[in-house]
Amino acid sequence: MTRRRIALLSLLVVIVVVAAALxxxxxxxxxxxxxxxxYAAHNACAVTFxxxxxxxxxxxxxxxxxxxxxxxVDEEEGxxxxxxxxxxxxxxxYVSEYGCALGDRVAGSQQSAPPPELVAxxxxxxxxxxxxxxxxxxxxxxxxxxxxxxxxxLVVVHDGRIIGERYADGFDADTRQxxxxxxxxxxxxxxxRARLEQPDADLDPAGTGLRPEWTDxxxxxxxxxxxxxxxxxEWDEEYDLGTPITQMLFDAPDMAAFAASQxxxxxxxxxxxxxxxxxxxxxxxxxxxxxxxxxxxxxxxFRPLGMRSAVLEADASGRSVCSSYLWATPRDFAxxxxxxxxxxxxxxxxxxPEGWMEYSTTVVPAGGETEPYGAQWWVNVAGDxxxxxxxxxxxxYWASGHDGQYVVVVPSADLVVVRTGFTPxxxxxxxxxxxxxxxxxxxxx
Numbered sequence: 001m002t003r004r005r006i007a008l009l010s011l012l013v014v015i016v017v018v019a020a021a022l023x024x025x026x027x028x029x030x031x032x033x034x035x036x037x038x039y040a041a042h043n044a045c046a047v048t049f050x051x052x053x054x055x056x057x058x059x060x061x062x063x064x065x066x067x068x069x070x071x072x073v074d075e076e077e078g079x080x081x082x083x084x085x086x087x088x089x090x091x092x093x094y095v096s097e098y099g100c101a102l103g104d105r106v107a108g109s110q111q112s113a114p115p116p117e118l119v120a121x122x123x124x125x126x127x128x129x130x131x132x133x134x135x136x137x138x139x140x141x142x143x144x145x146x147x148x149x150x151x152x153x154l155v156v157v158h159d160g161r162i163i164g165e166r167y168a169d170g171f172d173a174d175t176r177q178x179x180x181x182x183x184x185x186x187x188x189x190x191x192x193r194a195r196l197e198q199p200d201a202d203l204d205p206a207g208t209g210l211r212p213e214w215t216d217x218x219x220x221x222x223x224x225x226x227x228x229x230x231x232x233x234e235w236d237e238e239y240d241l242g243t244p245i246t247q248m249l250f251d252a253p254d255m256a257a258f259a260a261s262q263x264x265x266x267x268x269x270x271x272x273x274x275x276x277x278x279x280x281x282x283x284x285x286x287x288x289x290x291x292x293x294x295x296x297x298x299x300x301x302f303r304p305l306g307m308r309s310a311v312l313e314a315d316a317s318g319r320s321v322c323s324s325y326l327w328a329t330p331r332d333f334a335x336x337x338x339x340x341x342x343x344x345x346x347x348x349x350x351x352x353p354e355g356w357m358e359y360s361t362t363v364v365p366a367g368g369e370t371e372p373y374g375a376q377w378w379v380n381v382a383g384d385x386x387x388x389x390x391x392x393x394x395x396x397y398w399a400s401g402h403d404g405q406y407v408v409v410v411p412s413a414d415l416v417v418v419r420t421g422f423t424p425x426x427x428x429x430x431x432x433x434x435x436x437x438x439x440x441x442x443x444x445x
Contacts, residue, residue, distance in 0.1 A: 094106075108318050150423030152167065341416055
């Protein structure tokens, strides 16, 4: 055999080995890589079409994959496509009147254009007039909070009036922002709204047998278990590439079906584990029992409250992603907080069953995670009466979202505090949101 043939054979062997290695690597890391491209595609679609911003890359959390991602936004078609190096693990997000969905447009959507900046007006809603009187102690507290890394919006409401607000450069009172898991608290109020509007919809929290495919012990999971994050389903909420939470959000066309497929790890009602999959199961049940589609949040909640900027996105199946994809301006998030503070009463009309907010903010003891949690709301007093956050009034409760999103409600101070931003890895402690709330409660007290 000549040297040339040997060299060609050696090159062929190298090519085959490299190709095989790439196939193996692609197979092993496929979930991780697809969740990475899915995250980036949905983010680029939503930031571009729902907020009108041209800098979606500034909303990508740091991870080793980001430098290798290639993004193509087609504004005419209403799509955002992301791949690895332009050739592999391609994912496309499609915009419609129900936001952005991976893999295809939302089932039942009628357009490839995004929802308008302000949805159609409904009833009078919650009016939040701006108080023209400046308070030095409030301004000081807001200035300190605005200086925290990644803060994009701050709104303070006292006695039904906006007494102070701040916005970062590039953001203003009309800029939609992503609330992430603050949508979970919206899911709680949607259950209450549906129970009031459709009393025959079979949404008793004690009800079991929630899904036809749950023919094993999962048939014992109740709606209350879902509300309180105690269904016992196996889950991992860590935002790492390839974990169940990222696989669901960024590589599952039907997120509720993905969550429902998880096996039982604990007896229902005995073990609390925070899970976005659980919240999507709640909204899937709402769709099924009410007969309403992806318009459910707008019809039952946003329009009656006057939250005209709010968009709760759906996945490609047409089911609302209540766990994570809620967009609104900080002022509209404040309207939601005011709705909770007012016990679901808007302009004298009761829109939540009496006692629903008390149910939602009451802790029922369970094993597992110890952070006090009610029914899709975080609370400041544990089941044994111990306040875990001494820097806020004991009756505080809040909606909390990824990357530093908060709507804090303080009934004793007639106070609602909204903080939005992009601060990966942030906590209420690291952002000193509890200090801000306490300072504001003292200022208005």
